[in-house]
Amino acid sequence: MLSKNKIKQLRSLHLKKFRRSEGLFVAEGQKLVLDLLDSKMEVKDVFCTPESISTVEGKGFNPKNIHSSELADLKKISQLKSSPDIIATVHIPEHSLSWEEIAGDLCLALDGVQDPGNLGTIIRLADWFGIRNILCSEDTVDLYNPKTVQATMGAIARIRLHYGNLPDYLQRANEMEIPVYGTFLEGENIYSAPLSPNGIIVMGNEGKGISESVEPLIRQKIHIPNFPANRETSESLNVAMATSITCSEFRRRMMSRKS
Structure with missing residues (x-):
């Protein structure tokens, strides 16, 4: 179960000023999160239902950064119409212009x-x-x-x-x-x-x-x-x-x- 403070912190990342100050953005949904885990982007934490934990671990993601979460809590964080079973926070990368x-x-x-x-x-x-x-x-x-x-x-x-x-x-x-x-x-x-x-x-x-x-x-x-x-x-x-x-x-x- 996620704490109220953690839910509040994750919800704050829906706003640009907090994304920039934290250096993080939110990715929602199994397909998107799993794609990012397969990419070069740096995923910080994954919040998912107990049923999805093995899927995330199968991508080689650090179990210490996988947080078992109730679907009701994920719904409070999500902006999707249908509550996702996986939400991740991802570090915002720095890109140089060549x-x-x-x-x-x-x-x-x-x-x-x-x-x-x-x-x-x-x-x-x-x-x-x-x-x-x-x-x-x-x-x-x-x-x-x-x-x-x-x-x-x-x-x-x-x-x-x-x-x-x-x-x-x-x-x-x-x-x-x-x-x-x-x-x-x-x-x-x-x-x-x-x-x-x-x-x-x-x-x-x-x-x-x-x-x-x-x-x-x-x-x-x-x-x-x-x-x-x-x-x-x-x-x-x-x-x-x-x-x-x-x-x-x-x-x-x-x-x-x-x-």
């Missing part, structure tokens, strides 16, 4: 993405398309928001997010002659526009798109056309959907060059 790596590969940049689910989905997409780095504006939602962590489905262990001044990042990219793309309604058709195998793809805020401070730093504007062109359709695509289509086309071109 411009040499950015210059030689495809990278995403997020300009004010606010929805935790969208960010989590974009991280999964990056993982699927072999994109290892994502540059984030300072107002992009926190990676370790519980809803974001859940939406990554374990991809959080393989993708490096770098938060900072996005215009400064893109200015550095321009100075290094790294291609910088951005999605705009007035951009070139992505299916016919020239695309490079490396570069930075900027995706904008869900409602406002790419900000005024970022737009001048974009060297090529691209657009995902609706079909057919003259048909009345939705105003825009969800940012995660647009990211999926954009990454797919960049990778398709890369595969075409190799064949």
